[in-house]
Amino acid sequence: MRDELRPGERPLALPSGFDAGLYFIGRIRTPWRDRSECPKNARGSDAVCTVEVEPRYAEALTGVEAASHLILLYWMDRARRDLAIQVPRHHERPRGTFSVRSPVRPNPVALSVVQLIGRDGTSLKVVGLDCLDGTPLLDIKPYLPSVDSRPEAMMAPPAL
Amino acid sequence: MRDELRPGERPLALPSGFDAGLYFIGRIRTPWRDRSECPKNARGSDAVCTVEVEPRYAEALTGVEAASHLILLYWMDRARRDLAIQVPRHHERPRGTFSVRSPVRPNPVALSVVQLIGRDGTSLKVVGLDCLDGTPLLDIKPYLPSVDSRPEAMMAPPAL
Numbered sequence: 001m002r003d004e005l006r007p008g009e010r011p012l013a014l015p016s017g018f019d020a021g022l023y024f025i026g027r028i029r030t031p032w033r034d035r036s037e038c039p040k041n042a043r044g045s046d047a048v049c050t051v052e053v054e055p056r057y058a059e060a061l062t063g064v065e066a067a068s069h070l071i072l073l074y075w076m077d078r079a080r081r082d083l084a085i086q087v088p089r090h091h092e093r094p095r096g097t098f099s100v101r102s103p104v105r106p107n108p109v110a111l112s113v114v115q116l117i118g119r120d121g122t123s124l125k126v127v128g129l130d131c132l133d134g135t136p137l138l139d140i141k142p143y144l145p146s147v148d149s150r151p152e153a154m155m156a157p158p159a160l
Numbered sequence: 161m162r163d164e165l166r167p168g169e170r171p172l173a174l175p176s177g178f179d180a181g182l183y184f185i186g187r188i189r190t191p192w193r194d195r196s197e198c199p200k201n202a203r204g205s206d207a208v209c210t211v212e213v214e215p216r217y218a219e220a221l222t223g224v225e226a227a228s229h230l231i232l233l234y235w236m237d238r239a240r241r242d243l244a245i246q247v248p249r250h251h252e253r254p255r256g257t258f259s260v261r262s263p264v265r266p267n268p269v270a271l272s273v274v275q276l277i278g279r280d281g282t283s284l285k286v287v288g289l290d291c292l293d294g295t296p297l298l299d300i301k302p303y304l305p306s307v308d309s310r311p312e313a314m315m316a317p318p319a320l
Contacts, residue, residue: 021178
């Protein structure tokens with residue numbers, strides 16, 4: 001967790017308390033032990049990673065292998081949460097927090113679309129992650145191209 | 161929140177405490193006041209909905225309109241969290257919780273890909289939601305087709 005502000009970054013005042021609570025339902029095992037080792041984005045690596053789901057949720061995995069691709073939600077537990085304007089690692093310029101996919105955000109819930117390679121009990125082999133080894137898992141959803149795939153989406157150059 | 165189990169549903173034992181906390185960063189305004197009115201899925205309606213972000217996060221919206229599409233994460237606050245096997249409204253058969261997109265899950269974080277129509281201060285007009293009016297907002301991310309769009313994804317028929 002970094003505490004110092006980079007040039008151009010601006011903090012915001014978070015509320016004094018939380019509104020809802022999360023359970024960590026498992027852990028993600030990846031080859032990357034330090035943020036500097038992580039791929040720049042999820043398409044930057046073909047590494048097969050392992051999603052280890054806690055045994056209490058075993059039955060909830062029934063039928064998960066019907067999906068070729070999954071959406072994983074996970075918790076970026078090392079990220080600060082109080083920046084309105086930030087300078088992410090791979091951008092030169094300050095950006096609004098909700099205009100980037102950086103882990104730094106009020107609720108550091110990350111999502112990745114992964115290809116499901118196989119399942120062994122409560123362990124899933126997937127391709128398409130870029131997070132640190134040990135990252136807490138929050139949810140597993142089937143990827144539905146009818147609602148989730150929007151190949152026509154575009155990003156204009158940022159005008160800050 | 162429904163308490164009774166439908167035939168075929170199976171509960172799980174949730175942990176005794178939470179592992180992390182969430183802030184509600186705004187509210188989603190939709191035309192639907194009751195779950196029976198909601199479209200079956202996010203492609204089921206062309207309704208323009210409004211995302212009202214709390215003023216404390218205003219600056220974090222800087223540049224958000226560069227994206228034609230956004231990913232919204234929101235909190236399904238009326239859903240029970242303790243089902244391993246469930247019978248969702250639009251399925252006839254019991255399904256594993258992580259094999260469906262139902263709001264019923266240990267962490268009821270829903271995600272929708274929406275088209276951004278316009279922004280007026282902290283208010284965003286979007287198309288592509290199917291949630292109840294007043295649903296708490298958790299996060300706004302730009303949709304990046306390079307990592308988020310997987311038109312080749314497939315769902316096999318469930319084999320339960």
